[in-house]
Amino acid sequence: MTQTHCPYCSLQCGMTLERAGRTLEVQAWPEFPVNEGALCRKGWTATGLRGHRERLTTPLVRDRETGEVRATGWDEALDLVAGRLRELRTSYGADAVGVFGGGGLTNEKAYQLGKLARVALGTSQIDYNGRWCMSSAASAANRAFGIDRGLPFPLADVEQTDVLVLVGSNLAETMPPAARHLDRLRANGGHVVVIDPRRTPTADRADTFLQPVPGTDLPLALGVLHLLDAMGAVDEPYVAARTTGWDDVRRAVAAWWPERVERVTGVPASSLRALATLLAGADRAMVLTARGAEQHAQGTDTVLAWIDVALALGMPGRPFAGYGCLTGQGNGQGGREHGQKADQLPGYRMIDDPAAREHVARVWGVPAATLPGKGRSAYELLGALGTDGGPKALLVFGSNIVVSAPNATHVASRLADLDLLVVADIVMSETAALADVVLPVTQWAEETGTMTNLEGRVILRQRAVAPPEGVRSDLDVIAGIASRVGAPVVFETDPEAVFAELGRASSGGRADYAGITYDRIREENGVFWPCPTDDHPGTPRLFASSFAHEDGRARFVAVEHRGPAEPVDAAYPLHLTTGRVLAQYQSGAQTRRVRELPDDGPFVELHPMLADRIGAHDGEPVVVTTRRGELKAPARVVDTIRPDTVFVPFHWVGANRLTNDALDPVSRMPEFKVCACAVTA
Amino acid sequence: MTGAERIVIVGAGMAATRLAEGLAGLDVTLLGDEPHPPYNRILLSAVLEGTHSADAIAMRMPAHLDLRLGTRVVEIHREDREVELADRGRVAYDRLVLATGSIPTLPPIRGLVRMDGRLHERxxxxxxxxxxxxxxxxxxxxxxxxxxxxxxxxxxxxxxxxxxxxxxxxxxxxxxxxxxxxxxxxxxxxxxxxxxxxxxxxxxxxxxxxxxxxxxxxxxxxxxxxxxxxxxGGRPSTALARRAGLDVRRGIVVDHHLRTSDDRIHAIGDCAQHGSQVTGFVPPAWEQAGLLARHLAGEDVSYDGARTVARLRATDLDVAVLGDPERAEGQVVEVSNPVVGSHRKLVVRDGVIVAATLVGDLSRIGLITQHYDRGTVLGPREPGDLLMGERVATPMVLPDEAEVCACAGVSAGRIRACASFEDARTTTRATTGCGGCAPAVRQLLATRTLEGTTT
Missing domain, CATH: 3.50.50.60 (FAD/NAD(P)-binding domain)
Known part of the structure; x- marks a missing residue:
């Protein structure tokens, strides 16, 4: 019997794996506090991928001339990869090699991937799909609080607040066990507010539901703030003692009176007033954002506006109150802390900070001067592939780019222009299918490693079964490439040893893991970072006495609404938004292959009024067109969506051929959540 | 234009301050005759009502703005490109923007004005x-x-x-x-x-x-x-422009670049007249300000008239007027219900809502204004649907194949086949995810038991 965690989302539900003969069964682990034994159907069926007939068990090499794929041995495959990487580096320089990681990789893998890029390959060109996850919340939290930890408190704290505002989160479908906390909050007399262009299952469990036009969560926040100030509900002593910048914000929101907000957001002024009144009367209030608010070209500003609301109410740092981000991917949190990001080194250190470079280089045993600087962000990295001055080779770990990147047709064309594409994966994903070399790696339950969940709690996934013959762990693959390209140091492959090194590298950084060990994680049901020393208890709650900026104060930041990068017009008169469904996860590479999970394929959700306008019928195909591509899928006619908006889930190829690649100027987050489209029956 | 040009704005009201914000970074002087820092005029009645504190209506101004309060402009000297102030001082401009707003009209009431020319104290x-x-x-x-x-x-x-x-x-x-x-x-x-x-x-x-x-x-x-x-009501404040010899009808006449008859002088907001339109509302004034800021920054943009949405801001009175519903041409779709005190009317031309009146029922305002602002071409039934009340879902008996627990993918039929709540939990895993279906599962099991006992 092995205690571990679910392979999917950032909730990282605790579960027990039990071997029964040749099968592996999922059972509840009721003592783990985040989910208390609850799981959704993805979790219950998580072992369905084990022994799957599509599982890759041997390295594959594709012949570019014939397109034929042949199986090969590991040494041959790694020699081939390393040989090509060395050639490209010699011809074009170190930045000719790019590395692309994922928010589902363990901390150990994320850390080693960063080290592979900086130490073995010497390239600055590394980033990961977390840019498309919570990066806007990360940049906003850094700006406002001086630190980025998704939730600055344990998730269960939501049960004790008075008013919970969920902005762009459909947690009842995306992380179902989390919804139990909502129900308990309501049972305790608390009030749940959901803000979403769709009346989701989460909204069905809310006391108040606001349905704004996609891309207008920001002016909605400005409107709330305007009213809070107008009614004298700003916590002036808190603002004076713990923050800076309020005066500027206050004057900026004077321009956002409710009727103006109504016109921009489509939320009636009366609803806005009701929300402000509710918040003004709450002793404790909590604002949580998720992808709906964050995946915009103004995602950072949107989060900052909602943080301003929380600060004006005096909430951050108060018990059972404040602001948090509901991270999406399994290790979205840890994945961004240890060096997968183009601008960061382990411990959430910035790569352009000389002291940070010095510290990490010392741990790595190389001169700091040899570490490259800041590279391109995820989408910009992909956009540069195969271009003059862009990478000629790309190593992909834990990401299915051609499904999950925005403007996916363009991204696929960039991949096609590479001299070498290497993909490490468990199955032949859509991206692996384009690769020159595919490396079969271990999956969840076949390997050990730590993850950091949405609360900043570092948890341990433990190996329950041996991997199939022929499969290697990502850590082995990374070490194999490193040694073959002539890395100056040896790369560890034992996860616990890598974790110990990660701890040293993170020591003194913002995300300090130095005091965390596998044993402590097992004994304490996870450890919250920062945890600088062995005898430090970890930090479940941040900000009680100060924020992470040097002066200890949080920052109010005045932001202005610019609106979506691609406004609707006569040719593309509708808003398109994208999101998840319960039974699938991300690009579906894993979940689509689990037999017990229904795979209904993509669909287009639209309102009966719109369906009537274009002559669409439930279940019959409609075509969604944007400036970048089109998608044909069955219509799902529902009255839960705004009539000026259509929704397409992004788990299948096609949705992201439609989406816009406009980026947030700070976080470099693409605008997945709104673009202009047309729909025809 | 070059960044070195000096832009002088006469007025410090809503349009003027919006323009100044849009011109942040340029050499801008704002001449306001009121002594207060710029504030949001639209909220004055809210301050009077008490829903807004007077401190909360001060507006943000860009840094480095040359803001001169309590400064009245008395003359424009076009040939010198200067404005003259009440204290006889002069301010030179390369571009002048008149945002002088409007002045309240005094109705012809005897006794309103005292002998000394001031208003009666009441x-x-x-x-x-x-x-x-x-x-x-x-x-x-x-x-x-x-x-x-x-x-x-x-x-x-x-x-x-x-x-x-x-x-x-x-x-x-x-x-x-x-x-x-x-x-x-x-x-x-x-x-x-x-x-x-x-x-x-x-x-x-x-x-x-x-x-x-x-x-x-x-x-x-x-x-x-x-x-x-x-x-x-009020009338456009045009005295300065008129004395300077600019073309003035009801308001100061401007073209699609919001330019007056002198191409170095622009006018925006309540004082300006574009075509036959004098607006008197903040949203079009801001639209003009935003557009002029872009024009002055060298962008090729032009103004083609405003879509106005007039909203009443007062507790317990719900009114929205989109465009000019009494004069707009088109087909009228109207639902009037004096019994409950609601009157709603859409004027539709070629499928597009060109004007609307909503009184007493603003339940669909968020959508109707979106359609209006975006010029959405609606289907023939939509205007009617927009004015109908929301349909109320009727409770129904779940068919066996209906999914009750989305987390575990369990149908009503499978729940009905279970002996107890605990049985359902362990055999189907319903209720073990988000927990949201627990009441439905209990109800399904309870109704089934009930059916069992009565037959």
């Missing part, structure tokens, strides 16, 4: 922060008030005074309230709403005389009152 205008403060102070000691003018501002002020406990009456010369925006039926519903809220409305009545007895109307009534508030 009479108040309601345009500036100073007006608002003066009225606020007076209202604290007054028992009753008469608001002259039944337009948007008049109704807002009337509601504000009424909510503060003053016995308030409204006098409107036209046949119904909001006569420049809405039709008779909507106006009648509004009047009834106001009456219900305790405010008496006199329509088709003009105030003719103010004296110690009170305010006398042309229908013979005399209304005893401590306060008279004039909200009977």
């Amino acid at each position: 009479v108040h205008a309601f345009r500036t922060l100073e007006d608002c403060r003066r009225l606020d102070t007076a209202a604290a000691h007054a028992r009753n008030a008469v608001v002259v003018g039944g337009g948007l501002l008049g109704l807002q002020v009337a509601r504000a005074l009424s909510i503060r406990g003053l016995a308030t009456e409204v006098v409107e010369g036209g046949e119904h309230l909001l006569r420049s925006q809405v039709g008779g039926r909507a106006g009648a519903i509004l009047a009834r709403d106001l009456e219900r809220l305790g405010t008496t409305v006199y329509t088709g009545a003009r105030a003719v005389r103010l004296d110690d007895a009170g305010l006398t109307l042309d229908n013979g009534y005399t209304l005893e009152t401590d306060l008279v508030v004039l909200t009977a």
